[in-house]
Amino acid sequence: MTTEQTGFRIGTLAIVGVGLIGGSFALALKKAGVVNEVIGVGRRPATLEHAQALGVIDRAASFEEAAGCADLIMISAPVGAFEAIFAALAPNLNPRARITDGGSTKGNVVAAARRALGTKVAQFIPAHPVAGSHESGPQAARADLYLNRQVVICPLAENQSNDVSYVRDAWLACGADLKTLDVTVHDEVLASISHLPHWLASLYVAHVAKQSNAPTCLAMAGAGFGDFSRIAQGSEEMWRDIFAANREAMLRQISDLHTLLNQAELALRTDNMAWIENMLSESAQIRRQWGEGVFSEGKWHDPA
Amino acid sequence: MTTEQTGFRIGTLAIVGVGLIGGSFALALKKAGVVNEVIGVGRRPATLEHAQALGVIDRAASFEEAAGCADLIMISAPVGAFEAIFAALAPNLNPRARITDGGSTKGNVVAAARRALGTKVAQFIPAHPVAGSHESGPQAARADLYLNRQVVICPLAENQSNDVSYVRDAWLACGADLKTLDVTVHDEVLASISHLPHWLASLYVAHVAKQSNAPTCLAMAGAGFGDFSRIAQGSEEMWRDIFAANREAMLRQISDLHTLLNQAELALRTDNMAWIENMLSESAQIRRQWGEGVFSEGKWHDPA
Numbered sequence: 001m002t003t004e005q006t007g008f009r010i011g012t013l014a015i016v017g018v019g020l021i022g023g024s025f026a027l028a029l030k031k032a033g034v035v036n037e038v039i040g041v042g043r044r045p046a047t048l049e050h051a052q053a054l055g056v057i058d059r060a061a062s063f064e065e066a067a068g069c070a071d072l073i074m075i076s077a078p079v080g081a082f083e084a085i086f087a088a089l090a091p092n093l094n095p096r097a098r099i100t101d102g103g104s105t106k107g108n109v110v111a112a113a114r115r116a117l118g119t120k121v122a123q124f125i126p127a128h129p130v131a132g133s134h135e136s137g138p139q140a141a142r143a144d145l146y147l148n149r150q151v152v153i154c155p156l157a158e159n160q161s162n163d164v165s166y167v168r169d170a171w172l173a174c175g176a177d178l179k180t181l182d183v184t185v186h187d188e189v190l191a192s193i194s195h196l197p198h199w200l201a202s203l204y205v206a207h208v209a210k211q212s213n214a215p216t217c218l219a220m221a222g223a224g225f226g227d228f229s230r231i232a233q234g235s236e237e238m239w240r241d242i243f244a245a246n247r248e249a250m251l252r253q254i255s256d257l258h259t260l261l262n263q264a265e266l267a268l269r270t271d272n273m274a275w276i277e278n279m280l281s282e283s284a285q286i287r288r289q290w291g292e293g294v295f296s297e298g299k300w301h302d303p304a
Numbered sequence: 305m306t307t308e309q310t311g312f313r314i315g316t317l318a319i320v321g322v323g324l325i326g327g328s329f330a331l332a333l334k335k336a337g338v339v340n341e342v343i344g345v346g347r348r349p350a351t352l353e354h355a356q357a358l359g360v361i362d363r364a365a366s367f368e369e370a371a372g373c374a375d376l377i378m379i380s381a382p383v384g385a386f387e388a389i390f391a392a393l394a395p396n397l398n399p400r401a402r403i404t405d406g407g408s409t410k411g412n413v414v415a416a417a418r419r420a421l422g423t424k425v426a427q428f429i430p431a432h433p434v435a436g437s438h439e440s441g442p443q444a445a446r447a448d449l450y451l452n453r454q455v456v457i458c459p460l461a462e463n464q465s466n467d468v469s470y471v472r473d474a475w476l477a478c479g480a481d482l483k484t485l486d487v488t489v490h491d492e493v494l495a496s497i498s499h500l501p502h503w504l505a506s507l508y509v510a511h512v513a514k515q516s517n518a519p520t521c522l523a524m525a526g527a528g529f530g531d532f533s534r535i536a537q538g539s540e541e542m543w544r545d546i547f548a549a550n551r552e553a554m555l556r557q558i559s560d561l562h563t564l565l566n567q568a569e570l571a572l573r574t575d576n577m578a579w580i581e582n583m584l585s586e587s588a589q590i591r592r593q594w595g596e597g598v599f600s601e602g603k604w605h606d607p608a
Contacts, residue, residue, distance in 0.1 A: 256515075258566075
């Protein structure tokens with residue numbers, strides 16, 4: 001069922017943090033024609049002015065005003081900033097408002113929401129768009145960022161089903177491919193397929209940079225290096241917060257990975273090339289299957 | 305000086321291994337109009353027939369014939385196969401023939417050439433095109449694979465300067481951006497910027513695949529996962545040989561990297577987020593500078 005069929009509308013949309021993620025949410029809903037007014041809230045007046053000049057938001061507003069008048073509030077900020085944002089919204093939060101977010105971790109965001117919002121946590125329907133870019137700021141926002149991209153909704157036990165439907169409709173209006181995951185499962189899965197690759201790509205670049213022949217290495221590096229390390233360009237503030245927020249799951253991932261890395265080092269040291277060829281063969285096959293969409297089509301079961 | 309200006313010509317070009325690398329070398333030289341005849345040599349008759357049907361080679365030939373008549377012999381095979389190939393060429397190798405190659409490691413290839421060719425090693429001018437694709441076979445070959453891509457020439461003490469010039473002219477006719485490196489330096493640099501990323505990408509995919517929730521993880525994985533793991537699709541035979549051939553440099557790289565990974569794990573475990581943010585910031589800056597070409601333009605000094 002499309003949003004046209006359901007008659008889905010948002011009166012006032014408030015975007016807290018008008019960068020790539022929040023700005024693209026606003027532009028997508030404007031393009032879908034389902035929002036009356038978009039107001040922007042943030043720490044930096046210059047960013048809000050810039051977002052308004054770009055047409056990402058219609059005007060800037062304070063936390064108090066947004067909490068008082070918005071029908072939907074979308075929070076897009078480094079996940080370490082969420083508790084302060086919830087606390088700033090809580091006192092004036094109108095009972096009609098639903099809150100969603102674009103945070104890359106969910107366990108710590110939900111814990112912050114429970115602390116800062118109290119019983120009003122029922123109005124918060126967490127989401128994570130598995131989309132993005134190494135670009136940032138309102139100038140990077142685009143109406144099609146979420147088109148056919150996966151967005152995970154992590155409903156809470158406290159949520160009302162009509163509020164969950166409202167937030168789902170908003171993401172569907174952005175063109176998103178919706179999934180539903182439990183908060184804990186979300187954080188484990190994302191640690192594995194998003195946070196660990198970023199960790200490794202960044203540490204790999206740091207490793208290359210520490211070498212005495214680093215300039216020659218970087219001058220010789222080609223397309224494989226470029227692909228492998230592309231994600232290392234992401235915002236350090238955002239990723240520091242993600243690693244801190246998802247520490248337990250990350251430490252489990254790192255521990256398992258290090259065991260495998262040590263096995264592989266031993267195989268190379270002892271000339272066990274059969275082990276290495278077998279590993280390479282299995283990885284190549286899985287990565288090729290992933291590229292062919294085998295896992296997205298056949299093996300995913302959305303419990304929603 | 306272009307090849308037109310120098311009047312550079314190849315009478316008979318022999319390609320040993322008519323896949324992506326060897327086939328693209330043949331197509332590039334055909335397109336440049338500098339070669340009279342291209343003959344193909346290889347283990348699999350079906351591959352040679354396919355290459356001939358595609359116009360990559362003009363006809364198939366034996367090792368004996370190629371060694372006897374070729375002006376330039378290009379070897380493109382898994383680096384573990386080079387010693388047998390040199391040995392098959394050695395008995396009939398005509399004194400006019402120059403040999404070059406597309407192998408990803410140079411130390412073991414040069415050692416194999418010295419063993420199999422004896423004093424005729426003077427006719428071997430090693431090369432490494434830092435170009436490629438996860439595709440393979442003659443159908444993947446294209447005339448522009450080397451256009452503006454880096455090709456490293458690793459001349460040997462035994463080489464005559466006119467033979468080095470001849471091989472350089474052939475790669476220049478392919479449109480390559482030529483660099484010169486010592487064999488040992490080549491292998492250290494490539495371990496760092498090509499072999500280690502492949503090792504990590506493959507082990508990372510193996511790690512994800514071992515998890516109990518692997519299907520959910522792979523279903524949720526997005527563009528960052530895709531970029532980071534793209535190189536893991538490479539040929540397991542080729543990469544097994546590369547890791548075995550470059551074992552010592554790889555083990556040094558792995559040891560240094562593991563030290564850094566363990567430092568990072570400790571920083572996360574002890575909540576030393578300043579260390580992590582600093583690392584992320586430095587890596588992001590270096591990777592962005594690399595993308596802007598800072599290292600290729602400013603800091604590379606080709607000793608040739």
